[in-house]
Each structure stands twice: as structure tokens, then as C-alpha cells.
Amino acid sequence: MNDDKPRPDCTHWIGTEHRHCREGDGVRQYLTGPRCPAHTPAALASRPEPQPGPGWPIHRQEAT
Ligand SMILES: [Zn+2]
Helix, strand or coil, X not given: CCCCCCCCCCCCEECCCCEECCCCCCCEXXXXXXXXXHHCXXXXXXXXXXXXXXXXXXXXXXXX
């Protein structure tokens, strides 16, 4: 999943700090927008991240 777009910042609103997260490391696109690992929908719901598993379409990088 490599787009040619510039890497986005996490747009999660930290209510207690009255600011957006703006974290840039490890940010991925979710339905709710770009999120850093600490603010993914799963993390906010205290659920484990969906992990690639059997049936998951992974493109493995293997030396051929
Ligand atoms: Zn964040």
C-alpha cells in the first residue's frame, strides 16, 4: 500500500491536551483518517490491532 502522497501526520484530536497529535512516525491510513500507532481505531478502543493472518492478502518480500 504505497501511495505517492506525502506522508500524513496523525490527525487524532487529543482532547485532554487540546491539540492534534501530529505524530508522523508509523502513520497509516484508516477509515477515520491518518493515525499513528497510538491512535488507531483499534488502539482507541483498547482492542488489538488486526494482524495479517491466514487468508490475509499479504505481499511478502522474499528474495528470489
Ligand atoms: Zn496520534
